Amino acid sequence: MPEHVRRVADPETLKALTHPLRRRIMRELDRAGTVNSSTLATRLGQNTGTLSYHLRQLERYGYIEDVPERGNHRERWWRRTNTSWETPDPTGMDPADRAVIEQVTRRKLASDARDIAGIVDNLAANWDRDHPWTTWSRGGTHLTPEEFAEFHAEYQKLLFRYGHRIDEAPPGARAMRIRFYLYPEPGEDDD
Template identity: 35%
Template sequence: MTDSPEPHVRQLDTRSLRGLAHPLRMRLLDALRFGGPATASQLAAKLGESSGATSYHLRQLAEYGFVEDAPERGKGRERWWRAAQRGLRFDDSLLTDPDPAVRGAADLYLHEVATTQTRDLATWLGNRDTRPGEWSRVWDMSSWTLRLTPALTQELLEKMHALVESYRDRAADEDTPGAEQVRFHTHAFPIRTD
């Protein structure tokens, strides 16, 4: 169920955005995408929410096609969920949609993504000394400022994304000693200097 040229990456549209643009739903989806299949109770404990709230929002995410059952994990009445796609692609036209509800959902979605990325970085900075020696030295928080046109900026972004994606085939198995999930964030936006 993807409109994106990349397999397993879902293009957000007006309908799906409305189903996702909720802080808890976005956190639930991230927990499943990055942590693997889980039950509503497990997700509630992980996120500090009630299992009733996580159950409700998981059903909403399922209705919009973001999560699905993971029946191979379930036992009896226990319902396991997994992310239906590996990633999401945001369409900038959602920010200028004629419907103010869509524009509001798009704005909320983007602010939640930014909040999550900030929280990820802050968590790393606060906990980096708990990682083994190698990992405490292999991280980055760089910033570059270049004078570019929109076309050059788009070209650079595409090259950066392609480079990161090229490492997906080289990714270590879960059983590889010392391997961890590594999060990469990219931010590119014009700034005013006056």
């Protein structure tokens, strides 16, 4: 994984994303690349003071960063950092932290389910434009714990080798959603 990529796997940092306005800010940064609080205020229907507070919280937890070359003495511009979210190990976690992990995980999975449900409708409406950019596959296998860890590490390397923020993307690049789930077969007894 590139050194500039930050992995998020602790409950306190994930808790920063439980606020709905912060999630909206993150989506807007995905779309726009860089924004300032005035731009966000207009797009999200919020006042700049409120947005400035939430931007500072997202910066505090490493989700966004200042873009010094865009700012001046009166305004700051922001962009997403290269951040990877992964499920933390709940071993030894207190119940409140586990609840945060469950809340964030359920919200992310619900969002993914909505996106996936819309794929066919989107393709039907935009077939010529989007068909060459859309694919999916399903599979299964049997893995040892060591193979599981290696498989996941290889996936992460692939993702980060091709991953670009909007401000780093080469010409002709489009925003792509990539989702990866690797989990035990439901109902299978452990040996």
